[in-house]
Amino acid sequence: xxxxxxxxxxxxxxxxxxxxxxxxxxxxxxxxxxxxxxxxxxxxxxxxxxxxxxxxxxxxxxxxxxxxxxxxxxxxxxxxxxxxxxxxxxxxxxxxxxxxxxxxxxxxxxxxxxxxxxxxxxxxxxxxxxxxxxxxxxxxxxxxxxxxxxxxxxxxxxxxxxxxxxxxxxxxxxxxxxxxxxxxxxxxxxxxxxxxxxxxxxxxxxxxxxxxxxxxxxxxxxxxxxxxxxxxxxxxxxxxxxxxxxxxxxxxxxxxxxxxxxxxxxxxxxxxxxxxxxxxxxxxxxxxxxxxxxxxxxxxxxxxxxxxxxxxxxxxxxxxxxxxxxxxxxxxxxxxxxxxxxxxxxxxxxxxxxxxxxxxxxxxxxxxxxxxxxxxxxxxxxxxxxxxxxxxxxxxxxxxx
Numbered sequence: 001x002x003x004x005x006x007x008x009x010x011x012x013x014x015x016x017x018x019x020x021x022x023x024x025x026x027x028x029x030x031x032x033x034x035x036x037x038x039x040x041x042x043x044x045x046x047x048x049x050x051x052x053x054x055x056x057x058x059x060x061x062x063x064x065x066x067x068x069x070x071x072x073x074x075x076x077x078x079x080x081x082x083x084x085x086x087x088x089x090x091x092x093x094x095x096x097x098x099x100x101x102x103x104x105x106x107x108x109x110x111x112x113x114x115x116x117x118x119x120x121x122x123x124x125x126x127x128x129x130x131x132x133x134x135x136x137x138x139x140x141x142x143x144x145x146x147x148x149x150x151x152x153x154x155x156x157x158x159x160x161x162x163x164x165x166x167x168x169x170x171x172x173x174x175x176x177x178x179x180x181x182x183x184x185x186x187x188x189x190x191x192x193x194x195x196x197x198x199x200x201x202x203x204x205x206x207x208x209x210x211x212x213x214x215x216x217x218x219x220x221x222x223x224x225x226x227x228x229x230x231x232x233x234x235x236x237x238x239x240x241x242x243x244x245x246x247x248x249x250x251x252x253x254x255x256x257x258x259x260x261x262x263x264x265x266x267x268x269x270x271x272x273x274x275x276x277x278x279x280x281x282x283x284x285x286x287x288x289x290x291x292x293x294x295x296x297x298x299x300x301x302x303x304x305x306x307x308x309x310x311x312x313x314x315x316x317x318x319x320x321x322x323x324x325x326x327x328x329x330x331x332x333x334x335x336x337x338x339x340x341x342x343x344x345x346x347x348x349x350x351x352x353x354x355x356x357x358x359x360x361x362x363x364x365x366x367x368x369x370x371x372x373x374x375x376x377x378x379x380x381x382x383x384x385x386x387x388x389x390x391x392x393x394x395x396x397x398x399x400x401x
Contacts, residue, residue, distance in 0.1 A: 024297045025337030027290025028374050032341025033348060034286050035370040036362065038279035040349035044359035046272050059092075059229055060126070061236055062259045063222040063243070075255040078202065080246060081120075081222045088224070088238045090231035093122035096202060096219040100209045102173045104198060106159040114155065115197045116172055118205030126225040129194065134166040134181025142201040149177040153185040154195030172198060175208050232260055287373055290337065291381035298330050298385035306392065313392070323390035330382020331375060338374025342367055 063084075065075040081096035088094075097119055104114045121139040124130055137148055149170060156165050165179045177200065186194040206217070226235045236258055244251050312322065346362055353360035 020297060021333060024293050025290075025333050025340065027293045028287065028334050028337030028377065029290075029341040029344060031283060031287030031290045031377075032338050032370040032374050033345035034283035035280070035373070036342065036345025036366045037349045037352065037360075038283050039276065039366040040345075040360040040362045041352070041358065042272055042276035042279060043361040043363050044353065045275075047361050048359040059226040059232060060261050061224040061226060061232065061239065062264075063224065063239065064257050064259070066255050066257050075247065076219050076222055077217045078206075078219055079217065080243060081219060083242060083246060084222065084224060084239055085122075087242060088235060090227045090235055092225045092227050093126040094225075095120055095123045095126040095223040096221070097123075097223070098202060098205060098218065098220045100205065102209060104155070104159070105171045106165075106168065108161070109159050111155070111158055116205065116209060117197050117199050118202035118209075119199050120202055122225075123199065126223050129186060130184050131181045132184035133164065134179070137180055137199075137201055142203050145204045145207050146201060147175065147177045147204065148180050148201065150181045150183060150199040151179055152183050152193075152195040152197040152199070154193070155198055156182045170198075172200070173209060236260065284373075287377055291334075291377035294330050294333050294378060295381040295385060297333075298326060298382055299388070301329070302326065302385050302389045302392075310392065319390040322392075323386045326386035326389045327379070327382050330386065331378035334374045334378025334382075335371075338371045341374065342371055345370065 063076065063080075076096075078096055081094050085091070085094040097117055099115050099117045101113055102116050104111045104116075120142050121137060124136050131150065132153065134150070136150055137146070140146075141148055149172065151159070151165055151170070159165065159170060160168065166181060168179050169176050170179060171177075183194070183199070188194070202219075224235065224239060226232050240251075240254070240258060243256055244254055247255055249255050313319075346367070349360045349362050352358070
């Protein structure tokens, strides 16, 4: 019997019990679709993390204090940032930051608990965050503690609505500040609402809003923008050597920590990879369950078609032909289920990405991987029923009721 004839016989055998065949393939469909969708969710999460972190600024090096909660700024100072800017080669800018929380009001509205971020003139360049209306503060305004502010897009909407805030006055705490501009709309990045902040000169924040004298020269974080990706290692080494010398600490035990965007991405992806592995195991279990279903139904089929097997053997069919027929039936069930699972998985991932809040990204390699796994399941779990059918005694099979 040729392969084409074997396929035809196998297909006709499956068509005799269409409902049972469909229910059998359902496990494979769910398993394959699960593999594709779960890998798509994992890949989408990794892509979203990388996108958010990269949106913080290109070629960015982040310097944080090591001790205490990051943001308490126990060891980094404004002079550290100034020294980095003056002595480090291959950088485009340095942006030290310190923040406080204040109530903010205009003549139209009052907002409570708003983050007020003290920054310098390099902030937009370093953080790739442009002004949407008006202008940003300059170095002179920072040095002379000018009472000016730049509003986040959301703060502008809350305080002034559709009216332009440029040139108008806002009250931060008890200090009146003139609005220079409004930042472009950026939204939430890495759980930080950039639109819900107010940006003021760092020296002004020290003077008016510093919580204590001790904190009057401290910074929360120092952001450094390297001139290129190739210069990142050199810049990191220069900053490390400079701060070790300035802080007079053991190089093996610094009181600060440097991170690049790639460091943050790698840390986050380590978590998502563990999550992806867990999802892959869950999907694999679904495929195994589907394979067990195929083996079970094929064993039932062998029992029901014992007389048919005996008749075929009596007419000249070899054990190899019987084995191949039932093996092809099992693989066909798996491949049909695999094909349907691929369609369902890809379509489900796209639909989930469009309708849900989580980003999804179909991994191209997951399609042949899932389809190949379905074929392997059909061969593995279909082999035993096929062997059992091929080993039937023709005489005993013909007497079977």
